Amino acid sequence: MNPLLLDIPLQLETERLILRAPLQTGEGEIVNKAIRDSFHELKAWLSLFQELPTVEETEILLRNAHISFLKRESFRFLIFDKVGGKDVIGTISLHRIDWDIPKGEMGYWMNTKYSGNGYMTEAVKELLNFGLNHLAFKRIEIRCDSSNLKSRSIPEKLGFVLEGTLRNEDLSADGSKLADTCIYSKIN
Known part of the structure; x- marks a missing residue:
């Protein structure tokens, strides 16, 4: 089946969280606030956040994520607390999708002020379930420094398996060292 014909929900739910596709105009502002709140930590690990993005740049990033969602190239979700949460807890995505296998890679970042509550583990578990069961992926990877x-x-x-560590495989987020x-x- 052509992936464009897949019925992909725009929202996933866990016991405490709502994972929602970024499709509302103006969400760049709330995501940008989460980036600003967490900039020091994000800068240490993500090359995307070496400079603080403007609200406009964040809005463009989210609109491009929505386009990729519609094209079934990646699935990015904003994470919110179910109980009246207006702040973005973080983002999570399935990307680098290969529909021939099918497989994908998961990525995530978290608003620092929500760290230590198990939110990201809960979100990863839900997106893993979505990928393996709803999309019938045969493999989901998580890569990290x-x-x-x-x-x-x-x-x-x-319970992911550590398949290995690729030595000197990438540059640090700031590009200063291997x-x-x-x-x-x-795997499914």
Whole structure:
């Protein structure tokens, strides 16, 4: 089946969270606030956030994510607390999708002020379930810098297999040194 014909929900729910596709005009402002709140931590791990983006740049990023969602190239969701949460807890996505296998890679970042509550583990578990069961993916990967212990703890808690560490495989987020990349996977 052509992936464009797949029925993909615009919202997923867990016990405490709503994962919603970024499709409303103006959401760049609330996502940009989460980036600003977490900039120091995000800058350490993500090359995308070496400079603080403007609200307009964040809005463009979200609109491009929506286009990719519609084209079934990636599925990015904004994470909100079910109980009246207007702040963005973070974002999570399935990207680098290969429909021939089918497989994808999961990525995520979190608003620092919500760290330590298990929200991202809960969101990853839900998106993993969506990918393996709804999309029938045969493989989902999580890749992260080997020194990012917070990010590594999530696939480890959820039973992903550490397939290996690629040494000197990438540059650090700021581009100043070589970094090792851990590859975790779950297969169906």
